[in-house]
Amino acid sequence: MPRQNPVMDMTTLSALAEPNRMRIVELLRDGPLTVGEIADRLSLRQPQASKHLKMLSDNGIVEVKAEANRRIYKLRPEPFHALESWVESFRHVMEDRFDNLDEYLRKLQNKDKSEL
Amino acid sequence: MPRQNPVMDMTTLSALAEPNRMRIVELLRDGPLTVGEIADRLSLRQPQASKHLKMLSDNGIVEVKAEANRRIYKLRPEPFHALESWVESFRHVMEDRFDNLDEYLRKLQNKDKSEL
DNA sequence: GGGGAATATTCTTGTCAAGGAATATTATTT
DNA sequence: AAATAATATTCCTTGACAAGAATATTCCCC
Numbered sequence: 001m002p003r004q005n006p007v008m009d010m011t012t013l014s015a016l017a018e019p020n021r022m023r024i025v026e027l028l029r030d031g032p033l034t035v036g037e038i039a040d041r042l043s044l045r046q047p048q049a050s051k052h053l054k055m056l057s058d059n060g061i062v063e064v065k066a067e068a069n070r071r072i073y074k075l076r077p078e079p080f081h082a083l084e085s086w087v088e089s090f091r092h093v094m095e096d097r098f099d100n101l102d103e104y105l106r107k108l109q110n111k112d113k114s115e116l
Numbered sequence: 117m118p119r120q121n122p123v124m125d126m127t128t129l130s131a132l133a134e135p136n137r138m139r140i141v142e143l144l145r146d147g148p149l150t151v152g153e154i155a156d157r158l159s160l161r162q163p164q165a166s167k168h169l170k171m172l173s174d175n176g177i178v179e180v181k182a183e184a185n186r187r188i189y190k191l192r193p194e195p196f197h198a199l200e201s202w203v204e205s206f207r208h209v210m211e212d213r214f215d216n217l218d219e220y221l222r223k224l225q226n227k228d229k230s231e232l
Numbered sequence: 233g234g235g236g237a238a239t240a241t242t243c244t245t246g247t248c249a250a251g252g253a254a255t256a257t258t259a260t261t262t
Numbered sequence: 263a264a265a266t267a268a269t270a271t272t273c274c275t276t277g278a279c280a281a282g283a284a285t286a287t288t289c290c291c292c
Binding site: 233234235236237238239240241242243244245246247248249250251252253254255256257258259260261262 | 263264265266267268269270271272273274275276277278279280281282283284285286287288289290291292
């Protein structure tokens with residue numbers, strides 16, 4: 001039974017594809033932090049930090065724990081697992097062997113399209 | 117000598133964070149294809165396919181080989197390597213052990229900020 | 233319970249990028 | 263060298279979204 005190739009969740013990627021959110025994620029890699037800490041260390045205004053964190057949270061990239069006045073944000077493992085298996089499905093690309101599949105497909109394309 | 121954590125290239129991610137481009141990349145996972153083939157299989161109009169491919173090409177995700185009239189696009193290994201090591205740097209997150217770093221940092225944050 | 237700290241939300245504005253349509257370019261075939 | 267096929271480019275419009283500024287909310291402490 002052939003395992004079908006993983007399809008990457010778009011929301012995860014678009015959440016990461018914003019410079020400040022990426023910085024937040026890379027900052028949280030070293031451990032959980034409060035909103036204030038994050039804003040401070042990245043020189044963000046508090047509202048923008050909150051907004052980015054909300055988006056990261058909505059997309060399951062981070063989770064919050066309320067601690068009195070503060071909210072402590074930390075990374076969730078799932079999206080990274082997903083990303084890992086997605087990248088893994090490109091192993092053959094990384095190892096640069098399309099074998100002769102390349103040539104093979106090229107020939108195929110030169111044939112009459114009518115049978116596709 | 118501590119290896120610093122990898123920083124993900126933003127251009128790679130934003131190139132991937134667009135649904136149709138992601139579909140193209142996942143299609144090319146199975147091997148190189150011409151523009152026409154890509155447009156056909158994904159039900160894209162040819163100009164949009166070309167435009168997305170140009171962006172993927174500008175960001176080093178694909179490379180082109182001219183073959184007479186056709187252009188054959190295929191994935192480049194580098195961005196996937198980069199993505200792989202980036203994800204790898206979140207190993208500890210994936211394995212869900214922030215150990216007691218969590219608690220530790222929490223206490224740290226409750227201290228006076230003046231010394232930070 | 234009032235003041236202040238930490239965080240969230242709302243509204244507005246400007247920018248950027250994707251799609252559509254049309255057209256330009258390059259190569260091929262007769 | 264025309265006609266056609268494959269691909270690239272340009273222009274325009276529209277929608278999404280990030281930043282800024284202001285304000286709302288929640289919680290703690292005296």
